[in-house]
Every structure is written in structure tokens, then in C-alpha cells.
Amino acid sequence: MNYEITENRALTASVHSMRLRGDTGSLTRPGQFVQVALPDFYLRRPISVCEWDRESLRLVYKVVGQGTAAMAEMKPGACLDLLPGLGNGFDTGACGEKPLLVGGGVGLPPLLGLCRALLAQGKKPLVLAGFGTAAEAFLLEDFRALGVPVTVTTMDGSLGLRGLVTDALGDLDYDDVLACGPLPMLKALWRCTGGRGQYSLEERMGCGFGACMGCSVQTAAGSMRVCKEGPVFRGEVLPWA
Amino acid sequence: MGMTDLRVNLSGVELKNPLIPASGTFGFGREFLPYYDLNLLGAISVKGTTGEPRFGNPTPRIAECPAGMLNSVGLQNPGAQAVAKEELPALRQVYTGPIIANISGFSEEEYVRCVERLTGQEQVAILEINISCPNVRHGGMAFGTDPEAAARITRAVKRVATRPVYMKLSPNVTDIVAIARACAEAGADGLSLINTLLGMRIDLQRRRPVLANTYGGYSGPGIFPVALRMVHQVTGAVDIPVIGMGGVTTARDVIEMMMAGAKAVQIGAANLVNPMACPEILAALPGEMEKLGIRALSEIERVPVN
Ligand SMILES: Cc1cc2nc3c(=O)[nH]c(=O)nc-3n(C[C@H](O)[C@H](O)[C@H](O)COP(=O)(O)OP(=O)(O)OC[C@H]3O[C@@H](n4cnc5c(N)ncnc54)[C@H](O)[C@@H]3O)c2cc1C
Ligand SMILES: Cc1cc2nc3c(=O)[nH]c(=O)nc-3n(C[C@H](O)[C@H](O)[C@H](O)COP(=O)(O)O)c2cc1C
Ligand code: FES
Numbered sequence: 001m002n003y004e005i006t007e008n009r010a011l012t013a014s015v016h017s018m019r020l021r022g023d024t025g026s027l028t029r030p031g032q033f034v035q036v037a038l039p040d041f042y043l044r045r046p047i048s049v050c051e052w053d054r055e056s057l058r059l060v061y062k063v064v065g066q067g068t069a070a071m072a073e074m075k076p077g078a079c080l081d082l083l084p085g086l087g088n089g090f091d092t093g094a095c096g097e098k099p100l101l102v103g104g105g106v107g108l109p110p111l112l113g114l115c116r117a118l119l120a121q122g123k124k125p126l127v128l129a130g131f132g133t134a135a136e137a138f139l140l141e142d143f144r145a146l147g148v149p150v151t152v153t154t155m156d157g158s159l160g161l162r163g164l165v166t167d168a169l170g171d172l173d174y175d176d177v178l179a180c181g182p183l184p185m186l187k188a189l190w191r192c193t194g195g196r197g198q199y200s201l202e203e204r205m206g207c208g209f210g211a212c213m214g215c216s217v218q219t220a221a222g223s224m225r226v227c228k229e230g231p232v233f234r235g236e237v238l239p240w241a
Numbered sequence: 242m243g244m245t246d247l248r249v250n251l252s253g254v255e256l257k258n259p260l261i262p263a264s265g266t267f268g269f270g271r272e273f274l275p276y277y278d279l280n281l282l283g284a285i286s287v288k289g290t291t292g293e294p295r296f297g298n299p300t301p302r303i304a305e306c307p308a309g310m311l312n313s314v315g316l317q318n319p320g321a322q323a324v325a326k327e328e329l330p331a332l333r334q335v336y337t338g339p340i341i342a343n344i345s346g347f348s349e350e351e352y353v354r355c356v357e358r359l360t361g362q363e364q365v366a367i368l369e370i371n372i373s374c375p376n377v378r379h380g381g382m383a384f385g386t387d388p389e390a391a392a393r394i395t396r397a398v399k400r401v402a403t404r405p406v407y408m409k410l411s412p413n414v415t416d417i418v419a420i421a422r423a424c425a426e427a428g429a430d431g432l433s434l435i436n437t438l439l440g441m442r443i444d445l446q447r448r449r450p451v452l453a454n455t456y457g458g459y460s461g462p463g464i465f466p467v468a469l470r471m472v473h474q475v476t477g478a479v480d481i482p483v484i485g486m487g488g489v490t491t492a493r494d495v496i497e498m499m500m501a502g503a504k505a506v507q508i509g510a511a512n513l514v515n516p517m518a519c520p521e522i523l524a525a526l527p528g529e530m531e532k533l534g535i536r537a538l539s540e541i542e543r544v545p546v547n
Contacts, residue, residue, distance in 0.1 A: 037514070042461060043305045044514060083516070204301040204451075206312060207513035210272040212265070213288070213317040214303040216296065223296050223317070228272070 005078050006056065008071075011138040015106065016072045017050075018059045024052045026085025030092070030114035031180070031200055031232050034059070035208035037081040041067050044083065046205050046227070048180070050109035050139075051116060057084070060109035060139065086208050087231045090198055092117050096176030097124060099197075102165050102189055104130045104181025108139050110200065111180060115146055127151065128168055130185065134159035166192045177235070187240050197235045201226050245527040246537035249283070249505050251482055252405035252430045254339050254366045256283035256505060258526070259495060259538055260519050263486050263509035264289050264343035264369065264409075265314065269328040270336060276516040279336040281523060286341040286433075286507060287324070287332065289371050290359065292351040294320035299453040304442040309461020309488065310510055311440050313454035316345050316374055321358040329364040339366035343409070345374055349397050360403045368404050370394065373411030373436035375458045385411040385436075388423035395427035405430035407484060410475075412464075413439050417471050418478045425479040432475060433484040433507070435468045461510040462488045469501045476502025476543050490518070492525035496533065502543035 003022035011017050027049060034057070035044035045067045050058040063069050074080070092114070099118060101111040108129055118125040126149045131137045133156050143150050152160030153168050161168050165181075166188045177197030179189055186199050203226040206214035210228035217224055219237040224230060247258035262273075264286040270279050279285065297317030304311040319328065324342075332340060342365045346352035352370065359365055372385035372394055384390045391408065398406055408424040410417060412435040421432055437458025442451040450456075468487025476483050485503025489495060490511045498506045511518040535541060 041305065042307070042309055042514060043303070204303040206303045206310060206510075207266075207272075207516075209516060211268045211516075212303070212312065212513050213268075213297065213314045214312060215300065216302075216314075216317055217300070218296060 001082055001084060003080050003082050005074055005076050005080060007076055008074055010072075011060065012136055014063045015136075015138050016061055016063065018061070018071065018074070019056055020059070020080060020082070021056045022082070024054060024057050024084065027052050027057065028085065029089025030117045031089035031110045032085055032087045033208070033231065035083040035086060035205070036071070038067050038070050040070070043206065044208060045071070046086075046208055048110035048200075049113060051113040060106070062106040083208060087227055088229065090114050090178055090200070090232050092121055092123070095123070095178060095198065096174070098174050099123065099125050099176040099178050100128055100172060100174035101125050102128045102130075102177060102179040102181065104165060104185040105132070105136070107179070107181030107185070107200070111178070112139060112142055114178060115143060115148060119146060119148070126172060126174060128153070128165050128172065130154070130165040130181070131159065132156070165189065169193070190235055190238060190240050195235045195238070195241070198232050199235060199238060200231045201233060202231065203227075245530045245535070246539070247526060248537075249539055251367060251484070251505055254284075254405065256339060258283040258523060259499065259505040260523055261286055261341065261484065261505055261507045262512055262519060263507035264341075264371070266509040266512045270332045273512075273516055274335060277520045280338060281520060282336075282338060283505060284339040284341055284366065285332070285336065286343050286369055287328065288318050289316050289343045289345045289374065290318050290321050290324045290355060291316055291345050291347070292321055292354045294318065294323065301451060301453055302457070304451040304457065306440070306442065306459060306461065306463060308463030309459055310513070311442060311452060311457035311459050312437070313452045313457035315454065321355045325358055325362055329362050333364045340364045341367045341369045341407075343369045343371055345371045349394055352394055353397050353401055356398050357401050360401065365404055367407055368398070368402055369407045369409050369433050370398050371409045371436070373409050373413075375411065375413060375437055375439045375456070382411050382413060385420060386414050388419045391420050392423040392427035395424045395429050399428040407431040407433045409433040409436055411436050412467060412471055412487070418474050421475040421479050425481050429481060431482040431484065432479070433486065434475060435464070435471050435487045438464055438467065460487065462490050464488045465494060469498060472498065472503050473501040473543070477546070492522050492529040495522060495526060496529060496535070496541070499538060499541040500544050
């Protein structure tokens, strides 16, 4: 499906925010992703939907390789072909009343749409964001604008608390965990919080819609596809013990 | 616009057009239902099935290439029993055309057991015997790289099969014609080729192979010329029908593959990067045929060698 880029700007030296206009009818839950077709690249790139409304969506992505570098060069007015509405997304109904949203680096973007959805349901989310340094931090203003408490950790202590997101858990009052970020962060968080909550995973993808079995993970509930049964998995089924 | 005839025939099985999603790139069809009505397809080759359920290889299982992709999925499938009892009946609910069961094994005995389990299924029109999976140790491709072993599996499967048997051949061989001849002489009703070409990618930063399995099968547009060459060589040497595949992406590719000698065409990786690949190719086919003065696909003749 075709989408028109309406904005594409840098948030930090390597993280960019892109807004696209087009059909968002297939987006039903925060935490779903799109598969972005890029000219000159064979495979599509999976990127989480940061937030969306009836006629536009926002992707926040980090330049890590050639495909995302090409994305960062794209100009407003250009068109992108996306497969929208992929994956299960977070289950906002099933989570607690005071969920802690934990994002590490570019795991943070889908938590913005999630935070909006939880607020709309009358829940009281709080946010915990981890970055390497202050210069790498992004999206914090967007969360603060929603009026939710935001705790930040950086590895070097240049912003917020020094250390990992798990170092900040002790001071927070929450009844559930919803997380997205690098695998070591997710595993540490899972251990610290007793294995409950919902965790968004990443895997290299051939298709993104369940056809190729490229993205399978073993879980306690059997084999699952990150792109189809995931990317969000309940803590109880994750084989991280 | 004049009428074009897209029908083709594989060992008595009538296909309304030559387009068949390739095994492993279409699951059991379900994932494509949001995109289109599967009944427009000529046939469907479903995911490779083994005697027992398999999880497959560790991830990463996918790597990108300039003109295609590597996969090392390793035959993840729910096993012959679940395919027979659940997957095929579910596919039949939404699709009434011919289904090609794709079968793999790690021993002659497993191939036979799997064929026995699936050959009697009302839904199965053709048995495609994969002796060319590059992603599993012990078996898979080992049977497809030696003419003797390929013939032995062909004979064993033919003994129990009640449907036409198409042996699926590996391109990872010095002489594919020798394997094709061995299968034909052992009684194969047809051949499917090519499976993926063994390849690798390296993560420059980490200085490690991208795939957890180190090597994986290369498919997509980059392998199209190799596939054409192999189909052309094989159809020059055997009289049984050949289903051609490998990198087919456009309607012109379909016609080119049929000019190389294929009677029908499978489409693999293209489905993964564009779920609408098959309907888009189908829509373009009559126009391309007319431009080339082709009225019926079944009339396309294999081009001669120069
Ligand atoms: C469900 C999901 C949601 C994601 N959401 C976001 C997001 O919101 N923001 C963001 O910045 N990144 C996100 N990612 C990661 C993003 O997909 C990769 O950073 C991106 O594909 C890298 O592409 P590249 O061409 O720049 O890198 P290259 O390394 O050149 O890519 C080569 C190949 O590897 C794949 N690849 C590389 N890294 C990853 C990775 N971490 N995960 C999956 N595939 C990878 C690419 O898609 C491509 O096929 C998400 C990944 C998944 C699976
Ligand atoms: C992800 C993936 C999984 C595959 N799984 C199977 C399989 O289970 N059985 C099989 O016979 N071929 C399998 N193949 C090979 C394809 O059916 C086809 O032969 C090959 O990909 C070449 O066609 P293409 O270039 O159009 O993809 C697989 C290919 C891919 C990309
Ligand atoms: S990426 Fe193809 S099944 Fe998940």
C-alpha cells in the first residue's frame, strides 16, 4: 500500500522520525509494525508504528545499516510502499491499571502509541526509558506531553539515573510491565519482575506476515512467529528462565 | 482484446493457469487470505512436510542479498499427521484448486511414511518430493546430489504413491541432468526445479556469518538465469514435465521460464516481499502474451540451443 511521506526529520544524530499519510485502517493495536519496502533493497524493513491516527502514522527509526540510512535520506512528498498492521501488538485490556512501560533505545517508539491507548482506557501508565547517553535520548517530550511520569536512565549518567533500566525499578510503583528494547534488557527486566508482563521481540524477517517461518521463536507455549503471534509475547511463555 | 488461454496440464492435473506459489513461501495459504482469493492460483505447493514435527534451525534464519534472500529455516513444519488432519482440510475450506504436497525426509523410510500419510488425502493432487533442502544436515539435499540416491528415493516413493510424483531437484550439483535422468528412469512423473542455491552472508561489524546456520539457500531474482539454464538443460534431456522455478518475479519471467521448457511455474521469494505477487503476475500475463503473439501458454515451445 502506498503512503506519502509528510515529514522526515532527525531527533538525534542517528534516530529519525517519519510521518506518512495513507490508510491506517489495518492498525488495531499499539505495538504492531509495518514492513517498509525500500527502493534498491530486496527485503522489507520491519518498523514499529510509533503512533497513528485515522489518516497518518509515525515511524521512529534508528539508522543502523544501509536500509535505514536510505530511509533517512527520503524527502517529504516521496512515496513509500508499506505493509501495514502486522503482528499482534500489546494487549491493553489484559494489562494492569498502573503498567510500567519500559523502552530501551529504539524500543521506545511503540510505547508512545501504547501510552496513549492506555490513557484512553483510563489506566495510569508510567514510563521508564533507557539510553546510552543524554545525546541519544529522544521522544521524552512526547511522553511528558501526555502527562505521564517519565523516569530516564543513561549508561553514563549524563541524563537521569546512571545505569540500566533495571537499576531504576526499585523506586517505581507499578503493577505490570510492558517492554520493548534490546534482548539483554528484556531478559534482565523479565528476571527482575518475576517473568510477568508483555515483551516485544525482534527477529530478522523474510516476510513479516507469517508465510516464511523465518522469525520463529521457541516458547513455553510452542513455536511462535515473531511477526504473527508476536512481536509481543506474554512473560509467562518466554523461555528465559 | 483477444482471448488468451492460460491453461496448462501436469500429468493429467488441469491447472487454470501456470502460477503456483512455491513450497515454503506460502505456508498453508492462510497468511495470504487477507490479500486475495487463493482460487485464482493455478495450484499451491504447501510447506515442506516431514514425518515428525520440526522446529527448524536457530535464528537468524534470514539474510538479505542484492537480488534476493538467504533462508535457513530448516523445514519447520507441524509434521505429516497435523498437515493431513488440520492444514490440508483448512486450506480446502478456502481453496478448491489443485494442492501440491511437498515432502521431505531424513531417511528413505521417512519419505515413504510421509507419502503414505499424504497420498490418500483427497486434497492432494501432486506429490512434490523435496530431495534438495540445503538447510538440514543428514538427508534433504544429500538425496538430491547423488543420482543413485535420487533414484532410490524415487522408486521407494513411487511404490506407495497414488498421485503423480514430482521430484524436486537441487541446483547445488555439478550435473543436474544426471540427477534428472536418474529420477525419470526410476519412474518419476515429473520434476520441479530449482530449489535454493547454497550461499552465505557475513556481518562485517561482528565478523560472523549472518545466519545462525552459517549457510543458507539463496532465492529471488538473482538465481533466475541459473534456474532458466537448468530447466533448459533438463528439459532437453528428459521427456517428463518440468515445473520451473527460481527467481520468477514478473509475467515476462513466467513466459521466459516456459520458453526454457517448463510446463508450469512456481513463484517463491516474490510472495514474501510482495504478498500480491501472484495476482499481479496473473493480471499482467495476458497482455504480455499478446505482445509476443502467444495465444495459448500450452503452445509455448522450448527454445532450441544455438
Ligand atoms: C517487529 C520489529 C519492530 C521494529 N521496530 C523498530 C523501530 O520502531 N525502530 C527502529 O529503529 N528499529 C526497529 N526495528 C529494527 C529494524 O527492523 C532494523 O533496525 C532494520 O531492519 C535495519 O535495517 P538496515 O537496512 O538499516 O540494516 P542492515 O543491517 O543493513 O539490514 C540487513 C537486513 O537485516 C535486517 N535487520 C537488521 N537488523 C535488524 C533488527 N534489529 N531486527 C530485524 N531485522 C533486522 C534488515 O531488515 C535487513 O533485512 C524493528 C524490528 C522488528 C523485528
Ligand atoms: C523461506 C523459504 C522456505 C522454503 N522452504 C521450502 C520447502 O519447505 N520445501 C521446498 O521444496 N522448497 C522450499 N523452498 C524453496 C522454494 O520452494 C523455491 O524452490 C526456491 O526458493 C526458488 O524459487 P524463488 O527464487 O522463486 O524463491 C523455500 C524457499 C524459501 C525462500
Ligand atoms: S517473517 Fe516470515 S513468518 Fe515471520
